Amino acid sequence: MSAALSFPVEQRSDPRSDAERETILANPGFGKTFTDHMVLATWSSDEGWHDGKITAYGPLSLDPSAAVLHYAQEIFEGMKAYRHADGSIWTFRPEANAARFQRSARRLALPALPEDDFLASLKALVAVDQAWVPSGEAGEMSLYLRPFMFASEAFLGVRPAARVTYCVIASPAGPYFSSGLKPVSIWLSSDYVRAAPGGTGAAKCGGNYAASLAAQVEAGENGCEQVAFLDGLEHRWVEELGGMNLFFVYSDGRLVTPELTGTILEGVTRGSILELAKELGHTVEERRISIDEWRDGVASGEISEVFACGTAAVVTPLGRLAWDGGEMLIGDHSVDDGVGATTAAIRQRLLDIQYGRTEDTHGWLTRLV
Template identity: 65%
Template sequence: MEISTTLATQHVSDPRLAEILDDPGFGVHFTDHMFTVEWTPEDGWHAARITPYGPLTLDPATAVLHYAQEIFEGMKAYRHDDGSIWAFRPEANAERMVHSSRRLALPVLEPADFIAAVEALVTVDQRWVPEEGAAEKSLYVRPFMIATDKFLGVRPAKHVTFMVIASPAGPYFSKGPLPITLWLTTEYTRAGRGGMGAAKTGGNYASSLVAQQEAIEQGCDQVVFLDGQELRYVEELGGMNMYFVYADGRIVTPQLGTILEGITRSSIIEIAGKMGHQVEERRISVDEWRDGVTSGEISEVFACGTAAVVTPVGSLRWAGGRTPEVAEAGKVTLAIRQALVDIQYGRADDTFGWMRRIV
């Protein structure tokens, strides 16, 4: 893919950028440039370009605004101590977007072109990648694909746009890796059999927001969803996968099917296995969760995702009850988390071959 580059004539000043990188928050500030490439049946993917970051101009009849034909990815670029910049498993993000594209009837962007787009933008905007320091800062990269057809008929779009934007990021949870409280929703489900639960599409996240709102009203940090058929088996949070550590060393995570195959999730399976844990991918009921935590059979619970990395779970609440409160992250949770971030920031040998150098 040939990429043209038009550099911004006006960009964030160095003093202002230093202020932003000192306290970036999450998804608040955006880099000076963006990547765009378009697709039509006649020309395929074409007009790949990096341009100054700015608003999009969309016709009111643009298909994505009406039928939500949209997918996205989330990944990070990390600056190592020597100043080099690395991406974590971009090939996995590229392959997952292929899967999402097929589920949403969108054209496939080849993984090599996906990676080239990400690397081109990060290279141009490399000054936005924070020093890691003690706060685990990074550059969050958001590739996304939308239907840009100007047409109100219900059919797969014949004009599609793929873009990449980036935003410096601090910890997703400002209080750090401290245990969070989860709310169990029994009214809302996130996905069903044959649905879009395994695709990374905005509709899945939109459907989680009312339940997340309910969780906040109940004094919880996040919501956890059960399966859509029996309302019995644990699936995932609004944006994170789940893990359960048993007292005998086993680790269980809900099996794939109607949940997203998280890049962090799959990485933890390998890290935990290398640490000597038996990892099971299977259905786990909410009763097994509640009873296991209460009896001590389940010693730790944690959630994981690109943005939040690994986050311990303190307790589960539901209408009329809650599990015992956990005040600190467990040893296994912290060990897995440390092993993962040490690889990402270049503090440990990447024996898995996950890191890809960009700059």
């Protein structure tokens, strides 16, 4: 068994100036710029986990035969670091991300990274690049953290790689949707599925996202910003968006989200909303919901709001569902911003916890710095 990883710091010789960093933080966008450093560690079948370090952010050197380039043996996570009013820096439910990272690793035949090493890598990177964490008072700003692992062995045989690289990079982030908080349009894919039983739908791996991109292009061609997928067997049951889980708000106050079937990613935000919604007085159901129930419910008014959730986008209201041959508007469009009251309340409660504006009664926050 490998000893716990340590992450000694190799300071980069040419960090960005304070002025350049502040210019970036004033309008970071999402996933466009990166901090000065990154985490690296290596696993091999003979040595286990070793050679952890913090080093200058920059290109990785890969052999052209590296297994990840040919067989997509890769997983990742997404989380955020939040600066609270007193200047301290926290992250949200990292143990859940660490556990999912291990589940994804098992599904992709990659080595499991111990939870302690996962958390230590986050703390080490944010400590050295803490100046990159935006002020929480500047709107929904955060430092997005992207841990990932990939098969780096130079070998073309089809088998689990004997050498793997672990990396964490960080990117200052504003709102995921550049247009801000407003209802988005969803394209219902009838030609593509995101995942099938026995596949990798419950793992957070790049291949799932690659498989969603053709449908995403189709959505754009039909004036939509995101795509919704149905199940791979009956093409009847609603699963998730390309990168977010779905919730349906009923007129009687119930919240329904598709149950986890092995083809849906178990979102950390999804799980948190299930608990927060109960605290706000909602009955919560995890069950299958058909596309007919979605369309008929919106048409009759029984479904009053629909929203998507995920780490990057937090909680995003859906305002329009379109498909080949039709479309419908969702929710009360007489409201100025088109955001339903339940969606707004859940979103605010979640953000207030993450940014330290209300008490964390669940113990979900972990201090990084």
